[in-house]
Amino acid sequence: MPLLMAFRRWWAIFFVAVLALPTIGLVTPDLPGPMRTVLEPEEHWWEDAARRLDPYINNAFGFRGAVLAAHRRYLRFIDAPQGERVLQGENGSLFIRDNNALEQSIGQLVRPDAIADFVRVTAALDAKMKALGGHFVAMIPPNAHTVEFQDLPSYARRQKKAPTEYDLVDERMKAAGIPFVDLRPILADGKKDGRVYFRYDTHWNERGALLAFNAAMAAAGRPDLAVTPEEAYGAPVDKPSGDLLRLGGLDARDPPDQKLPWKEPFAEREEGLTPLTGVIEGGKESNLFPSQAFETGHAGPRIMVIGDSFTHGFWPGLLAARSSAFVWTHHQLCNFDQGVIDRFRPDILIYAPTERFFLCAGKKSGAAK
Structure with a gap:
């Protein structure tokens, strides 16, 4: 019995391609995005990756400009504040x-x-x-x-x-x-x-x-x-x-x-x-x-x-x-x-x-x- 049935192989190729997109985005043209504030991971990032590595990942993922532009458009579509300085309350306040x-x-x-x-x-x-x-x-x-x-x-x-x-x-x-x-x-x-x-x-x-x-x-x-x-x-x-x-x-x-x-x-x-x-x-x-x-x-x-x-x-x-x-x-x-x-x-x-x-x-x- 094959590892993947024939009709599932195309789905496997599709999912692998989707998972590879962030990596491909690192070397392909992208939309302009906000200036990166973190250019490299902190030293010994593996000792506390959640704190030391996440800021770098948040500044260096593939298709960053396109993703952030889409996010801004989505926030405007649902009329939600952009960024972290404003809190949406009840009754539109x-x-x-x-x-x-x-x-x-x-x-x-x-x-x-x-x-x-x-x-x-x-x-x-x-x-x-x-x-x-x-x-x-x-x-x-x-x-x-x-x-x-x-x-x-x-x-x-x-x-x-x-x-x-x-x-x-x-x-x-x-x-x-x-x-x-x-x-x-x-x-x-x-x-x-x-x-x-x-x-x-x-x-x-x-x-x-x-x-x-x-x-x-x-x-x-x-x-x-x-x-x-x-x-x-x-x-x-x-x-x-x-x-x-x-x-x-x-x-x-x-x-x-x-x-x-x-x-x-x-x-x-x-x-x-x-x-x-x-x-x-x-x-x-x-x-x-x-x-x-x-x-x-x-x-x-x-x-x-x-x-x-x-x-x-x-x-x-x-x-x-x-x-x-x-x-x-x-x-x-x-x-x-x-x-x-x-x-x-x-x-x-x-x-x-x-x-x-x-x-x-x-x-x-x-x-x-």
């Missing part, structure tokens, strides 16, 4: 994967040293403001994963653990007597009247930003500076773009996000504002988020915000309308220039790093001590 934001929000990542650093930095800022006779407020704008937890994939929701880093920060700040606003219940309550975060963008929307601003003013002892939604913004308009769509290589989605255009005088502007000189020193700036320092020409407290994109893109108009002078500067992971506080001498200082950026990086020369 998107979430950033950078900086372990998902693991942080569901309590799978807890860093006691980072929490201790946050308490230490805010305690020093609180002491400085008390010495200046002003008010200090700390707050952490939550990750979208924290506020829109119900839209995370079901596997992520099932892995939620307590306490999270945010829970521990809130607990430690209260124990230390440092003014801290837990924005989570405020934003959760605000969701009863509509979205407070964009669906396809990393950030909160104008409703969320206004809720946080008003909470900061109340915590600073100036509830009179709060702005009502009716004063602040107009009817919603479509926002077809979003940083998560861009990062995920996705087209505009339907329905689109909606933004709320700021009304005057709460829209960001520079007209009518006088730049403050001698407050911001060159060479100590964030490249993406340059500092702002202005006098507004009307009465009000001097307000300074140390924040990031959550406040940089949403609060300048509010600050201009509610202060006699204001400064916004980036926290730079605790490496901000603390000399700005001494030169500006604010009445209200707000420290507001986003949840995934609240930790401190290594100190640099001239940074906050």
